[in-house]
Amino acid sequence: MADALWYFARGSGVISLVLLTVVVALGIGARSGRTAFGLPRFAVNLLHRNAALLAVVFLVGHVVGLLFDPYAQLRVFDLVVPFAGNYRPVWQGFGTLAFDLVIAIVVTSLLRHRLGARTWRAVHWLAYLCWPIALLHGLGTGTDNGTAWLWSIAALCAATVLAAVAWRLTPSFTRYPHRADRQVNSRLLPAVAPTSGSTPTPAGAPSPHAGTSPHTGSPTPAGMPGVPEEAR
């Protein structure tokens, strides 16, 4: 029975790593705004979400299995606080860290509409931290490290994510690479310092003839007579 738990825990751990790899790749694919494998954009998006939920299922299996496993002696405490375990604390700590990050990313995604896009996106960026930690955990801990099949799976996962990230960094990543950036016009941002060099006016009320002239009908560029200048 104990052995069965141990195998189950190891197996589900590896499967969730593979699924997380697929999730990261699909997430990057969805971000590109392109269709993939003949699937429309919304399908890529749904696949990304469902693969993530499936990964969580296997991850929970992995963790629950280890909670009852006599070798690992995982405590509920270890699910939250990394690097405090009894069994290979450093490698297990990476697992805890990755688990916590996955939970944070999934929970914020489920509550996306309530949290707002900004918070959700900020937490979602942690995926780029979560995935390498999960990989490290898988390679370092457990009985399977050093086996050829685990190394092959890990190498394949790493290659997938690296390729996706490399694509993400190319200028032609999005479907409309020539689109202008949406960025707030700097002239609308609050001034750093108040304008102090303005025309001084005599104390009291402003004088209509001493201050700046309140019109805009300033002389126009040559060849364009009688039309107000745009620059002010």
Add this chain to the structure above:
Amino acid sequence: MTSVVEAPPGSRVQLRLLAGTHDGRLDSHLAQHGRLPVLDAAQVIGLARDAGLTGRGGAGFPVWRKLSAVAAAGRPPVVIANGAEGEPASGKDRALLTYAPNLVLDGLQLAALGAQSAVLYVPAAAHRPLQTLIDARRRAGLDRVPVRLVAAPDAFVAGEETAAAAAVAGRGAVPADKLVRITESGPGGSPTLVQNVETLAHLAMIARYGPGWFRAAGTADEPGTFLATISGAVASPGVVEAGYGVALGDLISAAGGATSALSAVLVGGYHGGWVPAAAALPVSRAALTAYGASPGAGVIVALPRHACGLMETARIAGYLADQAAGQCGPCVNGLPRLASTLTDLAHRRARPGLPAEVDRLARLVTGRGACRHPDGTARLILSAMHAFEPDVAAHLAGRCLAAGASR
């Protein structure tokens, strides 16, 4: 050159806000108009409704409806007098704040009855004299709600209602999505009322002289006077006050008359439209709708026959594209493309698809932004394509009608 133009006899140009001494001083203001009568918020709404007062910032929305929306929110509002005037061809708010700032501050108090704060949102360059005046009024016990000055960035969209509210809340002067109206909940969560400074000055006059007096100027549908900034090919460009429905020719002659033959007039500013230089054309929403224009914020630019209307519009379009707040994809991408397409036409660089492409792009951006910046830009360009139709055909054939016109 004076900027406030005296009314020539017999014309419908008439001075109200700008009548009298207009030296901006508190003592002369009180001597001329006296103190404000004591009114409650419901009375102010009733006066604005009876007078038919509409917003003078460009959109022309009925003032009483915004006042009641804010009152209905049931929480103390933030009230903002908007004098940002980012429109380069407009100078009337600046003129008003120089010559009759006390009317604006009176009106702000009327709109801010029961408010948690009252803000005068104007470019930083105008702050010093206004702060002095605000302090003097406070000492004289005129302003029950303290008035705070907030600097308006010198940018076209900084005067948009939600942009003004955002700037007052300490953020960038950036227009916001309109799903939740700021009259219900503004950037800080409070109901927010934004009124143009000229609108508030009219409100101060209505409180003193009554809705009936106000309606004696203008037309039955569009009562009252408005401030017009007249520039371009006129002898003395400046700010004129007239009732709605005033003949375009009367405004032009109030600004000293045209300095050369005119080919068209831009009415309503950079978000307005080109109309024929017809002296009898009434400047009112009703009469200008046919040209896709409206009095807007009262901007009038006279285009001389020897200047190319397409070149001028292309220049304005380039300016407007550059002034986009930068938040909305269709505007950020569409306006530069629209401007460059129009520029190609203006420079007689024929390319396939012209002039239909200008039309397509103008319609494509319309209605697809948080604010009306893309809509206004498209409206201006479409009106130019219509007003300068013969010149569009000439440009496509490699000629420019204005180039051949004599001065």
Add this chain to the structure above:
Amino acid sequence: MSRLHVDWTACDGRGLCAELLPELLAEDDWGYPVPKGDLTVPPALEPAARQAVDRCPALALRLTAVSAERAPASS
């Protein structure tokens, strides 16, 4: 009936909504959605509209009751 509202300050033009609601939305030259009408959602399209709102990566879509008219544009 309800109406689809696009928050243009949030829209990133990822194109999911135009795929889910081709009856109501097309795409422009830059991949941003173009309303084909006034974005009133007929009952038959309500589920698709709800999905578009839910799946929008930028959370730029909302379904509003039809009575909610536009606010005044500016002062």
